[in-house]
Amino acid sequence: MINYVEYKTDVLVVGGGLAGISAAMEAAKNNVNVTLVVADKIFSGSSFNPYTWGLGIIAPLNDADKVDLVENIYEVGCGLVEKNLSYTLVNNIEDRINDLQDVGVEFKKPDNLMGDNTLIPCFDKKHRKWYGFTFEQSKPKLYQQIKSLNIKIFERHKILKLIKGDDTFAGAIAINENNQIIYFSAASVVIASGGFGGLYKHNLNTPDINGEGLFLALSAGCELINLEFIQFIPGYIKPKYKTIMAERTFKFASLEDPQGNNILEKYLPEEINAKEVLIERSTHGPFTSRLKSKYVDIALFKECLSNKDFQGVKLKYNIDVSTLDGLLIKEYFNWLEKKQGIMYNNEITIAPFAHASNGGIKINRKAETNVAGIYAAGETTGGMHGADRIGGLSTANALVFGTIAGNSASLYAKKYRNHVDKAFVKRQLSSFINNMKVSSVDPNSIMIKVKDLMWENGNVVRNEEKLEYSIKEIKKMEKYFDYKYDLSYIPNIAKHIQAYNYVKLSLILLNVMLLRRESRGPHYREDYPYQISDFEKYIVVSQGQDGMVKYTFKSTNKDSQ
C-alpha cells in the first residue's frame, strides 16, 4: 500500500479557471470550508489562456433582449439546447459582471458599441452588451478576494477519482507532482475542470485541459451530453505556434498552399465565389457546417492533411489589417505585436485548432448532476449551449454556473456534512490503487498517438470510415493497460492515469461522433452532408454498474423554461 495524506473540507472545487474560482468564492461566502484543487496553478485553463488577448463576454441589452438571446442560442445550437439552462445563463450574466467589478476587476468596454461591428458576437445577428476580460489586471483582484474568504488552495494537484458512499459523493483522490496521494474527504464537489481540447494534436488550450472532469463524472455515475460538438478555430502554425487568428480579417486575406497557389477555389461549388465565403467567414471564429463559410475550413483542413510535413496554409493579407476599425481588432493586433512579437505582414500559416467544448457533464439549473453531492460548472458541462455556441457565452457560462454550483454545493454541504470514516477511506484507496491502470509502454507515446488520430479524424471534417479506423486503432491501445505493476516503482503515476483517460475518453468521443450520422453545427460529415431533422436528439453518455459505457438518444425538451 502506498502512503497517502488525508484532508477534510466541506466543499471541494476542482479547477482554477473562472468556473472553479466563482464556485469557490460563492461557497465560501456561505460559511463552509472550501478547498480548491488545481491541476496547474490558480488562474489557469482557458480562462487565463496565454494564446489570446483576453476574453470577450456578452450580456443581454435589457429584459426583452434576454428572450431574444435565448431564442438565438436555441437556433444557433441547432435545437440541442436545454432552454431552462440558457435562461438561467442569460438572466445572471450582468449580476456576475457586477460581482467582479465589485472586487476591482476592470472590463474593457467599447465607446461606441452599436457602431462597432467587430463586437457582434460570433453566430449572433445583432449587438449585445460586450465586456472584455483581461488577465493581468484581474488576477490580483481575484486573488485578494480568494484569500480574504479563507479558501484553501492546492496547486499542481490533480483529482484522479471521485468516491461515493451510499450513492452520494464522499470524497476524491488526488495526486501531486511528487507522486503523493491525497484523499480529500468532502460533503460535496464542484467539477470545473474545463473542456477536452487537449485530446487533439493541434489545440488552443493549455496542457491542463484534457477532459479529465468528464471521465471523473462519468465514472461516478453522472451523465454526459452533446460531446460530439467541439469548436475548431484557425490558429497559427507559424510564426508562433498556437496563436489564435483574428477571424474578422478573413475577408482581407487569401489562402495559399506552400507553393503559393490559392487553395479555396477548388473546394467551392460552382454557384459560390471565394469572396462571399470569406466575407461570411469573417463574422465567426469557430467553424460551422450551417453556413456556406464552411468551405473555408473544409479547404483549410484538407490542405493541411495533404501537406506532407504539415506546414499549414499560408494566410496573406491584401491590406494593413492592424489599423482597421473595431475594438476587438485593435485589442488583438496590439496584443499580437506587443506580447507575441508578430506583425500582420509576417509569413503566417494557419490550421484548424481544437478550441472550446460545447458539450459535457449534464446539469440542471442548480448545477446539480444526477449524483447527489456532485455539481459541475463551466466548459466541462453541456446543455446551455447546443451544437454551435454564440461567442462570448462560454466565459459567461463559467461565471454564472460557477456561482450557482458554489451556492448549491455549499447548501448541500451544510445539510450533509461528511464525517470521515477511516475504514471507508482505507477501503476506497486500496480499491483505487489495486485497480489503477498503469501502462506497459511510455504513456506520452500513447497520448501523442491519440492526439494525432483525434485531430485527423475527429476534426471539422469527419466520415464513418475514418472514425471507425480511429476507434479500432485506439482500442488496440487498451491492452497496454492490462498489466499489474508495483506502484511504488512507477515515477509518474499521474501520466499513466492521464494516458488511460485519453484512451477511454477519445473512444467515447469518437463513438458519439460516429453515431451522429448528419452534419450539425461544428462538424461536417462528408458521408452525411446535411442536418437531418430526425437527429434533433441528444446523445447522452452514461456508465452502467458493469462499467460499460452506454449511448442513448434522448428527445430534446423544446419548451423547457
Ligand SMILES: Cc1cc2nc3c(=O)[nH]c(=O)nc-3n(C[C@H](O)[C@H](O)[C@H](O)COP(=O)(O)OP(=O)(O)OC[C@H]3O[C@@H](n4cnc5c(N)ncnc54)[C@H](O)[C@@H]3O)c2cc1C
Ligand atoms: C484561445 C481561447 C480563446 C477564448 N476566447 C473566448 C472568448 O473570447 N469568449 C468566451 O466566452 N469564451 C472564450 N473561450 C472559452 C472560455 O475561455 C472557456 O470556456 C472558459 O474560460 C472556461 O472556464 P472554466 O473555468 O470552465 O475552465 P478553465 O478555465 O479551462 O479551467 C479549468 C481548470 O481545471 C483544472 N483541471 C483540469 N483537470 C483537473 C484535474 N483532474 N484536477 C484538478 N484540476 C483540474 C485546470 O488546471 C484549470 O485550472 C476561449 C477559449 C480559448 C482556448
